[in-house]
Amino acid sequence: MATGSQRVWRAACPNCGAPVEFASAASASAVCSFCRSTLLREGEALKRIGTSAELFDDHSPLQIGAAGKHLGAAFTVVGRQQLGYEGGTWNEWHVLFDGATEGGFKSGWLSEDNGAYVVAFDAPLTGPVPDPADLNPGERRVVAGAIWDVASVQRARVLAALGELPQAPRLDRGEFVVVDLRNQQGEVGTLDWRDPQQPNWSVGRSVRLADLAMSGLRSDESEKTLGGRAINCPSCGASLEPSLTTTQSIVCGQCKAVVDISQGVGGELKHYAQDNAGLPPLIPLGRSGTIALGDKIKPLPWQVVGYAERAEVDVEAGEEQATWREYLLYNRTEGFAFLVDAEDGWSYANPITGVPQLKDQRAVYQGTTYEQLYSYTGAVSYVLGEFYWRLKKGEKTRNTDFAAGTKRLNREQTGQEVTWSAGGALDSDAVAKAFGLGTVEAMAMKRDAKSLGGGKSLKFWLILLVVALVLISAFASCGEGGRDCSPLRDSFGEASNEYQQCLRSNSGSGLRTSGGSYGGFSTGGGGHK
Structure with missing residues (x-):
C-alpha cells in the first residue's frame, strides 16, 4: 500500500481558510474540499481562480485517499476531475506514486473506460498533431509515431474537480474535443484540446480494480443511499429511484417510458415512450448471481441492472430478421458486463481496451484468430431497468461478429464511437443455476x-x-x-x-400427462450482439 509522502506542503485556502495540502511538488493546482475554490499554486502562495461545481455522485468505489499498487509501485488517489459529454459523465482520478514507476512517472491517471478502468500517464506529443476536425471513428492514424485506431470523438467539458491536480481544471474554458484511440498492443491513447494551442496526450492500459490491491475504497453502504436522486417520471408521474448513481437512462416501471437523467434530475427531463411491449426478462431485474465470465476470472457476484431487446434492421426483402436480448450486469469492482441471449445460445461480453488486427475477414486478438460471421445493423426495440449510457430512440448500431470456437468478438459503431467487446459462449444451465432460476x-x-x-x-x-x-x-x-x-x-x-x-x-382426481422431451427455441439464424 502507499505509505504517503515524506514531505507535505500545506497552506490555508485564501477563500475560506481551510487547510489545503499538496503531496507532490509537481501538482500545480488543488480544489478546496470545503468551499470548492479552484486554487492555483504560485511559489509559496495560493491564488483563487474560480469555483468548482459540486461533483455529480456516481457508482465508482474510488475516492480521494484510496491506495493501491500498479506494476509494483504504490500509489494514492489525491485528486479527481469529472468530465461531461453528450452521453453522460466520466471521472479521471489523479494518482500519486510513492516512487518512480517503470516508466519513471511520479503521477498518473486512473480513468473510467466503458464501465472499466485504465491507468494512463501523460506523455510527450511528438511528430505531426492531427486536426481534431479531421478525425473520425474507425479511422487508422499515426499519432506520436505509432499506429492507432480512432475509437471515439467527443466534445466534452470539465464539470467539477476536487483535490490535488497537476493542472488547474479551468471550468471556464467550455467545451473541447476529446479523442480516444486504441492500438493492437492493448493500449488506449487520449488526445484532448482543452488547451487549443497545446493538446494533451496520455497513454495507458486497461486494469482490473481487483488487481490493484486497493484499500480505502468507499463502503458498500455508500451505494445504497442515493439521496436527492428520487424523481418523478415526466410521463406518468410514478416515482423513479435509480439504484446506481452512474445511471444515465432509467425506464419507468409503470408506463415503461425511457427517461434521460444524464444531465442531472433538475428541470424538464427528456424522455420517450416505447412503441411496443417486450417480453419479460427470463432473469428478473435486480437478481444477483455468481458466475465466471471468462476462463481466467473466478466466479464473481453480478447483479442484473438492465435488460434490452434488440433486433436487426434494414434487412432486405425476404431476409429473416434476427432478434436477441441483452442483460446488463454490474459488479462493484469489475464494472459492467453483458449476458447475451441470442438464437444460437447464451454468451457473455466485456468491452475491451485494445483493437484486434483485421485482415481478410479475420480478426486476430491476443493470439487467437477469429473468423467473421455476420455484419448487420441493429437497434434497441425494448428496454427495462437502468443503463450507464444514454439511450436514444431509434438509434442504430453497425455490428460485426467474429468467432473462434466458443470465443466471440464484436465490433459495434454508434454515432461517434467504436466499441470492441470480447467474450465467449455460456451453457444455459450454468446461467440458470447461477441466478437461481427454476x-x-x-x-x-x-x-x-x-x-x-x-x-x-x-x-x-x-x-x-x-x-x-x-x-x-x-x-x-x-x-x-x-x-x-x-x-x-x-x-x-x-x-x-x-x-x-x-x-x-x-x-380431486388429479391430472397426469405422458412424458416428453422439450428443447429450446432456435430459428437457425446466427447469434448477434
Missing part, C-alpha cells in the same frame, strides 16, 4: 432444439414455449408424483384461474 425458466433458456418453423416470430414461439412448459410442469406435479402448484402460482399469481384449478385438482 426448472421452467431454465428450459425456456435452452437454444439447442430444431427450429419450430411456421414463420412465426421469436416472441410468439417463446411465449408459447414458456406457457406450455409452465402448464406441463404444473399439471404433472399435481398427479401421483406430487401436488406442487407453486410454478403456476409464481408465473400467474395466487388468484389466477390456473393456480386455483391446480389446487382444486389436488383435492
Whole structure:
C-alpha cells in the first residue's frame, strides 16, 4: 500500500481558510474540499481562480485517499476531475506514486473506460498533431509515431474537480474535443484540446480494480443511499429511484417510458415512450448471481441492472430478421458486463481496451484468430431497468461478429464511437443455476432444439414455449408424483384461474400427462450482439 509522502506542503485556502495540502511538488493546482475554490499554486502562495461545481455522485468505489499498487509501485488517489459529454459523465482520478514507476512517472491517471478502468500517464506529443476536425471513428492514424485506431470523438467539458491536480481544471474554458484511440498492443491513447494551442496526450492500459490491491475504497453502504436522486417520471408521474448513481437512462416501471437523467434530475427531463411491449426478462431485474465470465476470472457476484431487446434492421426483402436480448450486469469492482441471449445460445461480453488486427475477414486478438460471421445493423426495440449510457430512440448500431470456437468478438459503431467487446459462449444451465432460476425458466433458456418453423416470430414461439412448459410442469406435479402448484402460482399469481384449478385438482382426481422431451427455441439464424 502507499505509505504517503515524506514531505507535505500545506497552506490555508485564501477563500475560506481551510487547510489545503499538496503531496507532490509537481501538482500545480488543488480544489478546496470545503468551499470548492479552484486554487492555483504560485511559489509559496495560493491564488483563487474560480469555483468548482459540486461533483455529480456516481457508482465508482474510488475516492480521494484510496491506495493501491500498479506494476509494483504504490500509489494514492489525491485528486479527481469529472468530465461531461453528450452521453453522460466520466471521472479521471489523479494518482500519486510513492516512487518512480517503470516508466519513471511520479503521477498518473486512473480513468473510467466503458464501465472499466485504465491507468494512463501523460506523455510527450511528438511528430505531426492531427486536426481534431479531421478525425473520425474507425479511422487508422499515426499519432506520436505509432499506429492507432480512432475509437471515439467527443466534445466534452470539465464539470467539477476536487483535490490535488497537476493542472488547474479551468471550468471556464467550455467545451473541447476529446479523442480516444486504441492500438493492437492493448493500449488506449487520449488526445484532448482543452488547451487549443497545446493538446494533451496520455497513454495507458486497461486494469482490473481487483488487481490493484486497493484499500480505502468507499463502503458498500455508500451505494445504497442515493439521496436527492428520487424523481418523478415526466410521463406518468410514478416515482423513479435509480439504484446506481452512474445511471444515465432509467425506464419507468409503470408506463415503461425511457427517461434521460444524464444531465442531472433538475428541470424538464427528456424522455420517450416505447412503441411496443417486450417480453419479460427470463432473469428478473435486480437478481444477483455468481458466475465466471471468462476462463481466467473466478466466479464473481453480478447483479442484473438492465435488460434490452434488440433486433436487426434494414434487412432486405425476404431476409429473416434476427432478434436477441441483452442483460446488463454490474459488479462493484469489475464494472459492467453483458449476458447475451441470442438464437444460437447464451454468451457473455466485456468491452475491451485494445483493437484486434483485421485482415481478410479475420480478426486476430491476443493470439487467437477469429473468423467473421455476420455484419448487420441493429437497434434497441425494448428496454427495462437502468443503463450507464444514454439511450436514444431509434438509434442504430453497425455490428460485426467474429468467432473462434466458443470465443466471440464484436465490433459495434454508434454515432461517434467504436466499441470492441470480447467474450465467449455460456451453457444455459450454468446461467440458470447461477441466478437461481427454476426448472421452467431454465428450459425456456435452452437454444439447442430444431427450429419450430411456421414463420412465426421469436416472441410468439417463446411465449408459447414458456406457457406450455409452465402448464406441463404444473399439471404433472399435481398427479401421483406430487401436488406442487407453486410454478403456476409464481408465473400467474395466487388468484389466477390456473393456480386455483391446480389446487382444486389436488383435492380431486388429479391430472397426469405422458412424458416428453422439450428443447429450446432456435430459428437457425446466427447469434448477434
